[in-house]
Amino acid sequence: MSEKRIDDVTGTETTGHNWDGIEELNNPLPRWWLWTFYATVLFAVIYTIFFPAWPLVSGATQGVLGWSTRGEVARDIAQIDEGQQQYREGLLSVDVHMIRDNEELQNYAVQAGAALFRNNCSQCHGSGAAGAIGYPNLLDDDWLWGGRIEDIAHTIRHGIRNEEDPDARFSQMPAFGEMLTEGEIAGLARHVQSLPDGADPLSGPAGQLFADNCATCHGDDAQGDPEIGAPDLTDAIWLYGSDLASLEDTISRGPYGVMPPWGERLGEANVRALAAYVHQLGGGEAGEPRSETNVEEQIGEGDVPEGAGRTGGDPSDPDEVPFPEEASGTD
Amino acid sequence: MATNSDSLYAARAPIFPKRVSGPFRRLKWQIMAVTLGIYYFVPWIRWDRGPDLPDQAVLVDMAGRRFYFFWIEIWPHEFYFVAGLLVMAGLGLFLFTAALGRVWCGYTCPQTVWTDLFILVERWVEGDRNARMRLDKAPWSARKWRLRLTKWTIWLLISVATGGAWVFYFTDAPTLARDLVTLNAHPAAWSAIALLTATTFTFGGFMREQICIYACPWPRIQGAMMDEDTLTVAYREWRGEPRGKGLRRRAVTEAAETTTRAAGPQIGGRSPAIPMPGMPTGVGGPIPDNAPGDCIDCNACVNVCPMGIDIRDGQQMACITCALCIDACDEVMGKIGRPRGLIDYIALADAPAEREGRAPRSVWRHVLRPRNIVYFALWGGIGLALVFALFIRPDIELTVAPVRNPTFVTLSDGAVRNAYDVRLRNKHGEPRDFTLGVTTSSDLSLSVEGVAGTSVEVPADAQALTRVYVTAPAGAEAAGGDTTDLRIWIMDDISGERASAPTTFNGRGTR
Known part of the structure; x- marks a missing residue:
């Protein structure tokens, strides 16, 4: 079983191991191999002294160098942050609509904006920015509050119809379910549905209803007004759906979509990066801001245009505004 | 190797290869000069590619993700060229191993070439085999220290040059050389040089065989890839044995001559063979059992072997087929008036024929056998395909990735945009x-994000990512339909070259 002998062919001693007649020759290993093995053992010992190694009940030994992969990552992030500082400063130092003229800055803004969008915006607007019922599609050429980059930056900075930011864009469509009869609403819905096909907004009985209730905000031409976030009713884009049931529901309940303000949370540089990103998604409008005052001049809380609702009732109390999911009519 | 010791580990027995001269040694010197010359000097060859591109003929630009080889430039998406070259290298090794055994190991492997160079230095500083053996055994004296330090210094200089040459392939050589001299080079350059210096010094100077x-897997793989028709370095033991020298040899020879003289006009029991370089030499005639072989046991073949083995023991893993033993033995055969080729490139399939005194098959019969022809056909086929692919490469290209999140966008006028x-x-x-x-059967128009027209500037030797919109107007078939095939074209405004890529357009029907 374990009998050493000299192999006839090679003249080498066998180890005595025998597997079904196959024997192992006892050729010595090279000595440097042994020293290499000792060197690796020594290396391992030294390594465990200097680097985190031995697992303990909670965590592991730290190693005298205090090195850690997490620390390494933190250093890398800090280094990248430092490298990006010039771009963030650059974003703050130019007018928002000038970002595009600086290729390097625009590139940074779009890359950073894309990352910010995925983290902060995609929950509502979708990872492809295509939106959903009640959440605007940011890829198309239709903008409730304006599609110039300054408009977009303002919307991101202050949000829409939120209570946290006094500069939030604000407007409110009344819930006409309390003011009009079901029949009137159904007629109005059919009328509104026909507007994109070129129907005269003010003709017919439903046109009269439109003139009395809707035209104040949406305009006599029903093309809306980005100053007050009133949607264009003649285009092909319907935030809350274009079938009759959705339109009746929208008219009855009065949508109240809310977007939180991001200015404080993200900081101005990131807001600008996001604006640059959203602006180049395919729908951004070119041009200078309308004017400084116009951009800042927003319709205040409860500042519902006069004549909204046939009864001319009081504007809703902003403290009693419904939650967006109730108001949006996504269902 | 075949020590009968109880020890589990054996110290390396130093090897002192003796100087040898002959056709194979000459060939090896030439190969060494060419391979080392290529290695050390190629990074310094300049190649003008215009102001925006590097002017180094051979450059692996990791940061820029380009590989430059004279007039050829490989982009990352053309890496199949590199893969093809690797496949060719693999098949080339199959071919050469099947035909000529471990010819790579013996002549061109960097380990062999650098070891050869280091042995050359060693011989130059410390003398030939006997002087080196004496020096090795001698106690450490001032002379020994002086010789050893001289040798190690030269080795180290060669090693530094070796490590130094390597890094020049990866960045502009003159710039890096200046940075190295002024100690401003990147740490990666220093560590690469340090690592390669250390390995060259250790492997070439002390590890060698x-x-x-x-460490090398090749000797094992080789055993499986050679066959009995492979030409490899071997010892004609049927001609050489029984080996002997000196008085005993003379006695046996004289006895043999008296017994065979009557048999015919043979010399020393054999018919005179015609020596032909590279060809197994035929030997003929029956040999008396007690006649001495051609091997005079002078150990010349062992003394010159850089692996420290005895080729007369037969095929063995440690033999790298460097053929220096052939040169050594041929010299001795010449001196004793025997035909060359006692040790020679032999196909083992010929051994039985030669043993019986018949002529071996010709070299070409061994080399041009189906296996090698298939290897060569594959190797050449891939090579031709690569050359062909190289010449049909376009200078402008595009790839189109449809954005599918969302699949389409409705615009305010009812148009559909992808x-x-x-x-x-x-x-x-x-x-x-x-x-x-854009070309398509339907009514589609194309626009480019952020650009007024449809023209985009692409920087020199670069790839530009641009978002392209294709829009179907409100009533168009493509807008309401399912998918429409289209082809996006690009045209180089200067050269007029065109390229295109097919893709599809999603209408509202795909929702």
């Missing part, structure tokens, strides 16, 4: 303007 025997991420590649050494267009 240990690398081949213990977006595509188009990557434009300009392989010219100067910036070029590409005009984009």
Whole structure:
């Protein structure tokens, strides 16, 4: 079983191991191999002294160098942050609509904006920015509050119809379910549905209803007004759906979509990066801001245009505004 | 190797290869000069590619993701060229191993070439085999220290040059050389030089045959790839044995001559063979059992062997087939008036024929056998395909990735728009303007994000990512339908070259 002998062919001693007649020759290993093995053992010992190694009940030994992969990552992030500082400063130092003229800055803004969008915006607007019922599609050429980059930056900075930011864009469509009869609403819905096909907004009985209730905000031409976030009713884009049931529901309940303000949370540089990103998604409008005052001049809380609702009732109390999911009519 | 010791580990027995001269040694010197010359000097060859591109003929630009080889430039998406070359290298090794055994190991492996160079230095500083053996055994004296330090210093200089040459392949050589001299080079350059210096110094100076025997997988793989028709370095034991020398040899020879003289006009029991370089030498005639072989046991073959083995023991893993023993033995055969080729390139299939005194088959019969022809056909076929692919490579290219999140966008006028991420590649050494267009059976129009027209400037030797919109107007068939095929074109405004890529357009029907 374990009998050493000299192999006839090679003249080498066998180890005595025998597997079904196959024997192992006892050729010595090279000595440097042994020293290499000792060197690796020594290396391992030294390594465990200097680097985190031995697992303990909670965590592991730290190693005298205090090195850690997490620390390494933190250093890398800090280094990248430092490298990006010039771009963030650059974003703050130019007018928002000038970002595009600086290729390097625009590139940074779009890359950073894309990352910010995925983290902060995609929950509502979708990872492809295509939106959903009640959440605007940011890829198309239709903008409730304006599609110039300054408009977009303002919307991101202050949000829409939120209570946290006094500069939030604000407007409110009344819930006409309390003011009009079901029949009137159904007629109005059919009328509104026909507007994109070129129907005269003010003709017919439903046109009269439109003139009395809707035209104040949406305009006599029903093309809306980005100053007050009133949607264009003649285009092909319907935030809350274009079938009759959705339109009746929208008219009855009065949508109240809310977007939180991001200015404080993200900081101005990131807001600008996001604006640059959203602006180049395919729908951004070119041009200078309308004017400084116009951009800042927003319709205040409860500042519902006069004549909204046939009864001319009081504007809703902003403290009693419904939650967006109730108001949006996504269902 | 075949020590009968109880020890589990054996110290390396130093090997002192003796100087040898002959056709194979000459060939090896030439190969060493060519391979080392290529290695050390190629990074310094300049090649003008215009102002925007590096002017180094051979450059592996990791940061820029380009590989430059004279007039050829490989982009990352053309890595199949490199893969093809690796496949060719693999098949080439199959071919050469099947035909000529471990010819790679013996002549061109860097380990062999650098070891050869280091042995040359060693011989130059410390003398030939006997002087080196004496020095090795001698106690440490001032002379020994002086010789050893001289040798090690030269080795180290060669090693530094070796490590130094390597890094020049990866960045502009003159710039890096200046940075190295002024100590401003990147740490990666220093560590690469340090690592390669250390390995060259250790492997070439001290490990030598240990690398081949213990560290390299090739000797094992080789055993499976050679066959009995492979030409490899071997000892004609049927001609050489029984070996003997000195008085005993003379006695046996005289006895043999008296017994065979009557048999015919043979010399020393054999018919005179015609020596032909590279050809197994035929030997004929029956040999009396007690006649001495041609091997005079002078150990010349062992003394010159860089692996420290005895080829007369037969085929063995440690033999790298460097053929120096052939040169050594041929010299001795010449001196004793025997035909060359006692040790020679032999196909083992010929051994029985030669043993019986018949002529071996010709070299070409061994080399041009189906297995080798198939290897060569595959090797050559891939090579031709690569060359062909190289010449039909376009200078401008595009890839189109349809944006599918969302699949389409409805615009306010009811039009339907699709977006595509188009990557434009300009392989010219100067910036070029590409005009984009679309061909389709339907009514589609194309626009480019952030650009007024449909023309995009792509920087020199670069890829530009641009978002392209294709829009179907409100009533169009494509807008309401399912999918429409289209082709996006680019045209180089200067050269008029065109390229295109097919893709599809999603209408509202795909919702």
